[in-house]
Amino acid sequence: MGNFLSALLLQAGYNAALVATGSALLGFAAGASGTFLFLRKRALVSDAVAHATLPGVGLAFILMVALGGDGRSLLGLLAGSAVTAALGLLLVEWIARRTRLSEDAAIGAVLSVFFGVGIVLLTVIQTMSAGRQAGLESFLLGSTAGMLFQDAVVIAVGGTLAVLATYLLRRPMTLVAFDPEYAAASGYDVRRIDLAMMGLVMAVTVIGLKLVGLILIVAMLIVPPVTARFWTERAGRVVWIAGALGGVAGYLGAAISASAPALPTGPIIVLVAAGLFLLSLVLAPARGVAAALLRHRRFQRRVHRRQGLLALARSEPILERYTLRVLRAEGLVRPDGVATEAGRAQAAKVARDECRWDIARQVHQDAGLTGRYDGLTPIEEVFTADEIEAFDSRLGGPRPVGGLA
Amino acid sequence: MTRPTETPITLAATEGRVTPRAAIPADAPLVLRGLTVSYGEKPAVFSVDATFAPEAMTAIIGPNGAGKSTMLKAALGVIPRLSGEVAVFGQPIDVARDRIAYVPQRASVDWDFPTTVIDVVLMGLYRRVGLLGRLTGAHLSRARDCLDRVGMGDFAARQIGQLSGGQQQRVFLARALAQDADLYLLDEPFAGVDAATERAIIDVLKALKAQKKAVVCVHHDLATVASYFDEVFLINVRRIAQGPVAETFTAENLHATYGGRLATTHLDQLDLAQG
Amino acid sequence: MGNEFVQFSLTPMLIGILAAVACALPGNFLILRRQALIGDAISHVVLPGIVVAFLVTGTVAAIPMLLGAAGAALVAVVLIEAIKRLGRIEPGAAMGVTFTTLFAAGVLILEQTDTSSVHLDVEHALMGNLESLIWFRAKGWGSLLDPVALAALPDELGRIAVVCALVVVLMIVFWRWLKISTFDEGFAQAVGLPVTAIGLGLVATAAVAAVAAFDAVGSIIVIAMFICPPAAARLVTNRLEHQVMWSVVFAVLSAVLGYVFAGYGPLWFGSQNAVSAAGMIAAVSGVILGLACLFGPHRSRVGVGREEVL
Numbered sequence: 001m002g003n004f005l006s007a008l009l010l011q012a013g014y015n016a017a018l019v020a021t022g023s024a025l026l027g028f029a030a031g032a033s034g035t036f037l038f039l040r041k042r043a044l045v046s047d048a049v050a051h052a053t054l055p056g057v058g059l060a061f062i063l064m065v066a067l068g069g070d071g072r073s074l075l076g077l078l079a080g081s082a083v084t085a086a087l088g089l090l091l092v093e094w095i096a097r098r099t100r101l102s103e104d105a106a107i108g109a110v111l112s113v114f115f116g117v118g119i120v121l122l123t124v125i126q127t128m129s130a131g132r133q134a135g136l137e138s139f140l141l142g143s144t145a146g147m148l149f150q151d152a153v154v155i156a157v158g159g160t161l162a163v164l165a166t167y168l169l170r171r172p173m174t175l176v177a178f179d180p181e182y183a184a185a186s187g188y189d190v191r192r193i194d195l196a197m198m199g200l201v202m203a204v205t206v207i208g209l210k211l212v213g214l215i216l217i218v219a220m221l222i223v224p225p226v227t228a229r230f231w232t233e234r235a236g237r238v239v240w241i242a243g244a245l246g247g248v249a250g251y252l253g254a255a256i257s258a259s260a261p262a263l264p265t266g267p268i269i270v271l272v273a274a275g276l277f278l279l280s281l282v283l284a285p286a287r288g289v290a291a292a293l294l295r296h297r298r299f300q301r302r303v304h305r306r307q308g309l310l311a312l313a314r315s316e317p318i319l320e321r322y323t324l325r326v327l328r329a330e331g332l333v334r335p336d337g338v339a340t341e342a343g344r345a346q347a348a349k350v351a352r353d354e355c356r357w358d359i360a361r362q363v364h365q366d367a368g369l370t371g372r373y374d375g376l377t378p379i380e381e382v383f384t385a386d387e388i389e390a391f392d393s394r395l396g397g398p399r400p401v402g403g404l405a
Numbered sequence: 406m407t408r409p410t411e412t413p414i415t416l417a418a419t420e421g422r423v424t425p426r427a428a429i430p431a432d433a434p435l436v437l438r439g440l441t442v443s444y445g446e447k448p449a450v451f452s453v454d455a456t457f458a459p460e461a462m463t464a465i466i467g468p469n470g471a472g473k474s475t476m477l478k479a480a481l482g483v484i485p486r487l488s489g490e491v492a493v494f495g496q497p498i499d500v501a502r503d504r505i506a507y508v509p510q511r512a513s514v515d516w517d518f519p520t521t522v523i524d525v526v527l528m529g530l531y532r533r534v535g536l537l538g539r540l541t542g543a544h545l546s547r548a549r550d551c552l553d554r555v556g557m558g559d560f561a562a563r564q565i566g567q568l569s570g571g572q573q574q575r576v577f578l579a580r581a582l583a584q585d586a587d588l589y590l591l592d593e594p595f596a597g598v599d600a601a602t603e604r605a606i607i608d609v610l611k612a613l614k615a616q617k618k619a620v621v622c623v624h625h626d627l628a629t630v631a632s633y634f635d636e637v638f639l640i641n642v643r644r645i646a647q648g649p650v651a652e653t654f655t656a657e658n659l660h661a662t663y664g665g666r667l668a669t670t671h672l673d674q675l676d677l678a679q680g
Numbered sequence: 681m682g683n684e685f686v687q688f689s690l691t692p693m694l695i696g697i698l699a700a701v702a703c704a705l706p707g708n709f710l711i712l713r714r715q716a717l718i719g720d721a722i723s724h725v726v727l728p729g730i731v732v733a734f735l736v737t738g739t740v741a742a743i744p745m746l747l748g749a750a751g752a753a754l755v756a757v758v759l760i761e762a763i764k765r766l767g768r769i770e771p772g773a774a775m776g777v778t779f780t781t782l783f784a785a786g787v788l789i790l791e792q793t794d795t796s797s798v799h800l801d802v803e804h805a806l807m808g809n810l811e812s813l814i815w816f817r818a819k820g821w822g823s824l825l826d827p828v829a830l831a832a833l834p835d836e837l838g839r840i841a842v843v844c845a846l847v848v849v850l851m852i853v854f855w856r857w858l859k860i861s862t863f864d865e866g867f868a869q870a871v872g873l874p875v876t877a878i879g880l881g882l883v884a885t886a887a888v889a890a891v892a893a894f895d896a897v898g899s900i901i902v903i904a905m906f907i908c909p910p911a912a913a914r915l916v917t918n919r920l921e922h923q924v925m926w927s928v929v930f931a932v933l934s935a936v937l938g939y940v941f942a943g944y945g946p947l948w949f950g951s952q953n954a955v956s957a958a959g960m961i962a963a964v965s966g967v968i969l970g971l972a973c974l975f976g977p978h979r980s981r982v983g984v985g986r987e988e989v990l
Binding site: 038041042043044046047094095098099100101102104105107108109111112113114115116117118119120122123124126127140141215216218219221222223225226229230262263264266267268270271274277281287289292 | 711714715716717719720724763766767768769770772773774775776777780781783784785787788791792806807900901903904906907908911914915942946951952953954955956958959960961962963965966969973976978979980981
């Protein structure tokens with residue numbers, strides 16, 4: 001606990017502090033840039049991009065060794081990964097656009113083939129004399145253990161740049177993610193903005209490779225936006241909420257990871273993000289599961305109650321058991337099925353509203369009201385009190401309901 | 406807001422005794438009772454009662470978003486219903502599935518699917534031949550015959566992606582014909598098809614009626630209702646009216662269904678019944 | 681040469697072929713249903729599955745591992761479906777949330793557990809170890825008739841053979857249901873087919889194939905075989921029956937060529953060490969798909985596709 005607190009307060013050493021800051025920044029950038037992808041319904045493109053980094057890492061290593069270096073420069077490896085990631089991205093686009101294959105098939109093909117090539121290159125590197133200690137496997141799952149100071153600086157600087165880029169591009173990307181046609185009509189080059197969006201995702205992926213690894217960086221791009229979506233209906237806000245959630249997950253995750261051994265940074269960050277997601281899935285006020293369940297039950301009850309009362313008003317038989325249960329529970333029908341005093345009163349109100357609607361629909365033919373005459377919308381919600389009084393005056397005196405049904 | 410004064414209404418519901426299940430007429434091809442379907446919190450179809458007539462062609466009409474297709478799909482169990490009952494020839498739908506043929510909207514499937522025209526028609530026989538039953542020459546010639554009836558006999562080996570919209574619709578109809586049902590439910594069969602296809606389809610449907618089959622179409626073209634159909638069912642979330650075209654297809658009912666969305670000039674050109 | 685081939689290459693090659701075919705067959709339908717990435721999701725969650733199985737049983741015996749992996753695949757599919765429906769989230773994102781989280785949990789548990797005594801690590805899970813599945817007892821082609829030698833065949837071969845046969849049988853039996861519910865789900869439902877069960881059954885079959893193949897060849901090859909051979913086959917023909925045949929051909933071709941290139945390719949470049957066969961098989965399948973994208977007779981769309989499904 002003490003370790004965790006000191007890590008949380010950036011007191012657990014210079015490297016750990018840099019990693020925590022970098023993770024928070026990276027989490028923010030990943031959450032925000034992932035949002036655009038998510039809103040564009042292309043979340044898993046990030047999966048292809050992430051897997052496509054592996055051959056780049058391998059190639060960069062081989063190239064650097066061939067040029068006489070030791071091949072382990074983080075910057076060089078990241079540059080290599082960016083090149084193949086971009087290639088993978090372009091291939092996904094090309095396959096989806098030029099052939100009859102859908103984008104998900106293109107994503108799956110690119111990610112598996114690039115990853116396969118990457119694995120082949122890793123086995124090649126293992127046989128090189130310089131390759132034995134390369135530690136390139138750490139790019140699969142990320143590893144902050146034994147990270148050099150300058151690596152931590154790369155992450156911190158990269159995270160800052162990614163947040164900056166997200167901020168600068170936020171307006172066009174929001175527009176394109178939400179309504180590409182409108183964006184095109186207002187003179188934005190949708191294709192270029194799309195590419196910028198992907199470029200940003202790619203940059204985040206590359207920066208995150210060392211920290212969380214290529215498999216789990218996908219989580220940082222997808223989970224926070226999905227979580228954020230539960231809390232707001234506005235695109236602009238999803239971006240910032242997702243960024244904040246990603247930042248919190250990154251910071252907390254890095255701190256937890258630094259506080260004890262055998263707590264790998266990447267998985268911890270992802271699990272923190274997943275915990276936030278789970279909470280939101282269940283508890284979010286409007287879109288959460290608990291709220292939705294409650295709403296659906298209430299709605300179904302309302303429908304059955306209304307249908308039952310309509311049947312009573314028309315003296316039609318009620319056939320459905322659930323309808324009967326609802327009416328009985330409210331004391332509107334007796335256990336033997338005859339309407340009670342209260343039931344008749346309620347049915348009378350329903351019957352009268354039906355008559356009012358009939359008149360309203362004659363009077364307001366042009367008002368586009370037809371869609372609101374759906375059996376559930378109370379007439380008081382659609383018309384003012386004096387309008388309803390006007391309907392009532394045209395309704396005339398009491399009549400038997402049977403004649404109106 | 407002040408509440409309007411309570412209008413006293415004498416209640417016929419005084420005797421609103423809940424009766425046991427009333428028998429459903431066994432000869433009615435399709436009966437819906439209290440059918441309610443909703444997407445989210447808004448009813449798409451509310452408490453609809455309908456009885457479709459045997460040996461007749463019925464058009465289901467209503468504005469966009471009025472729940473026409475939804476009603477049909479819910480009746481077939483393709484989408485779940487919130488409440489209500491469905492009977493097909495007096496029986497629950499799962500017992501009577503063999504007697505129904507369904508023609509979905511053309512846009513509902515992926516026409517890039519790797520298959521041929523005759524294959525699609527043969528799908529209509531899958532339920533009959535079962536999982537492993539052999540498709541014999543008789544089945545094949547039956548499928549060819551159905552293709553001939555919609556005028557697509559020469560296109561049997563064609564890849565479905567190469568067909569025009571009208572031809573795709575004809576193939577769907579041929580598949581329904583192969584099912585040899587007693588009740589045909591069609592979802593917008595005339596939407597976006599060419600004039601020749603429209604004629605071909607209506608000829609096939611009229612021939613079905615002549616064979617004493619029931620045909621129910623979701624339909625959007627008011628101009629052809631009077632010439633194509635015997636019965637109409639008007640719906641806008643709720644049932645507005647149902648009956649023979651001659652009595653029910655009136656300006657009043659159309660106004661009640663479409664509200665202000667129907668221009669009077671448009672109404673003048675329709676062959677309306679005098680209500 | 682012949683004897684060496686039987687001893688060192690015959691079984692890995694056979695296992696590679698059977699695994700490729702077992703995955704490519706259900707892959708055809710996954711692709712047509714735009715569920716290609718279900719294969720991706722399944723192969724990621726295999727890791728937590730086997731880790732948990734190891735925690736529970738304390739051994740690395742094959743059967744508990746397979747059961748654990750299959751269980752994890754099932755849990756993943758249910759979770760994806762639940763998140764999709766309950767949270768009203770598009771399928772891609774729901775998959776992304778599910779498989780990355782489960783994978784992260786798997787890695788964490790693995791780190792927390794002392795697995796130093798057993799051969800259980802992430803790289804193995806990803807890359808498999810096809811090259812090690814050799815037939816020690818074999819002395820030559822004659823061993824194929826020698827019961828003692830046959831009894832010493834790697835267990836993986838028997839398992840993947842059984843699973844491959846199972847997949848083939850299921851495919852044949854449920855061919856019509858699969859075809860009709862994939863092409864026109866509404867119609868399938870209207871004629872009373874259990875479309876939900878068919879969909880789940882397909883995913884379950886894919887999961888079984890993935891788990892069995894994974895056991896032998898690692899998860900990368902699994903994703904590649906789910907997607908690349910069927911996708912390439914789709915570009916070569918316009919008939920489902922032919923597509924499935926072609927996908928099998930491409931799968932076998934990838935397995936054989938990939939294995940050969942991995943084992944013998946480096947020799948041609950003067951290197952002594954073989955490279956990863958699983959990776960090479962995936963790479964070859966990618967080359968085949970690339971060729972199909974460039975030259976496949978039916979590579980481009982004709983007619984109107986369905987409007988983009990959300």
